[in-house]
Amino acid sequence: MKNNVIIVAGGKGLRMGIDLPKQFIPLGGKPVLMHTFNAFRSFDENINIVLVLPVSHQDYWKALCSEYNFTIPHTIATGGETRFHSVKNGLSFIKEGIVAVQDGVRPFGSTEMIKRCFDATATYQAVVPVIDSTDSLREMIDAERSKIIDRSKIRLVQTPQVFHSHLLKKAYETEYNDTFTDDASVVEAMGVNIHLVKGEITNIKITTPFDLKVGELILQKS
Numbered sequence: 001m002k003n004n005v006i007i008v009a010g011g012k013g014l015r016m017g018i019d020l021p022k023q024f025i026p027l028g029g030k031p032v033l034m035h036t037f038n039a040f041r042s043f044d045e046n047i048n049i050v051l052v053l054p055v056s057h058q059d060y061w062k063a064l065c066s067e068y069n070f071t072i073p074h075t076i077a078t079g080g081e082t083r084f085h086s087v088k089n090g091l092s093f094i095k096e097g098i099v100a101v102q103d104g105v106r107p108f109g110s111t112e113m114i115k116r117c118f119d120a121t122a123t124y125q126a127v128v129p130v131i132d133s134t135d136s137l138r139e140m141i142d143a144e145r146s147k148i149i150d151r152s153k154i155r156l157v158q159t160p161q162v163f164h165s166h167l168l169k170k171a172y173e174t175e176y177n178d179t180f181t182d183d184a185s186v187v188e189a190m191g192v193n194i195h196l197v198k199g200e201i202t203n204i205k206i207t208t209p210f211d212l213k214v215g216e217l218i219l220q221k222s
């Protein structure tokens with residue numbers, strides 16, 4: 001079956017707190033987004049890539065591609081108001097097969113982990129990589145009170161989130177609601193079970209300036 005990936009980079013990067021959107025920040029000599037592309041091309045050199053970008057960033061991205069001589073083929077879709085709307089726009093460019101949704105700002109997924117996610121779709125329709133929490137966890141009851149959560153029951157969710165494309169397209173026909181923080185939550189709302197596979201501690205999402213420092217260290221070690 002054809003492999004596809006929708007790389008979402010339609011966000012504003014508000015938590016990063018700088019003007020340049022975080023997907024374009026150079027890390028180890030090239031923009032974060034280019035590392036993300038390379039991860040998927042290392043997994044499958046024929047993968048169909050759809051990149052979701054706001055209209056206002058598209059010319060800048062094309063200029064970066066020229067500057068870095070970056071020639072991996074891809075289609076550009078337009079970003080939406082939320083991640084949900086961005087994924088939905090990207091999905092309109094997917095015809096058939098298996099489709100992964102990937103945060104553009106999650107550049108360090110290994111080939112082995114990406115393969116693990118895609119391979120599991122031979123058996124399961126919806127696959128998500130997760131890691132355990134190494135911290136204790138508490139749930140807030142109100143502003144003053146909290147209670148411990150059994151961390152053995154908790155998993156931290158990463159991307160790529162990988163689906164049979166007809167299922168993901170069907171799921172994204174639903175109305176948006178703000179509990180949809182990822183693609184698994186949209187598919188789960190249709191009553192479909194989400195199969196979990198092993199993620200990676202280094203598969204971080206670049207969200208804050210601290211994550212950029214961690215990212216430089218991850219690159220040095222790899």
Ligand SMILES: Nc1ccn([C@@H]2O[C@H](COP(=O)(O)OP(=O)(O)OP(=O)(O)O)[C@@H](O)[C@H]2O)c(=O)n1
Nearest residue numbers: 008009010011012013014015081082083086104
């Ligand atoms: N309207 C949006 C919002 C987010 N994303 C993408 O979803 C991924 C995860 O989102 P997040 O880390 O929250 O990115 P931002 O929304 O850019 O960050 P912030 O919430 O700090 O503004 C990112 O690759 C981001 O570009 C998107 O495609 N469209």
Ligand SMILES: C[C@](O)(CO)[C@H](O)COP(=O)(O)O
Nearest residue numbers: 083103157158159181182205
């Ligand atoms: C999709 C995701 O990365 C899985 O952990 C996460 O839900 C994205 O959250 P964000 O607030 O949009 O960064």
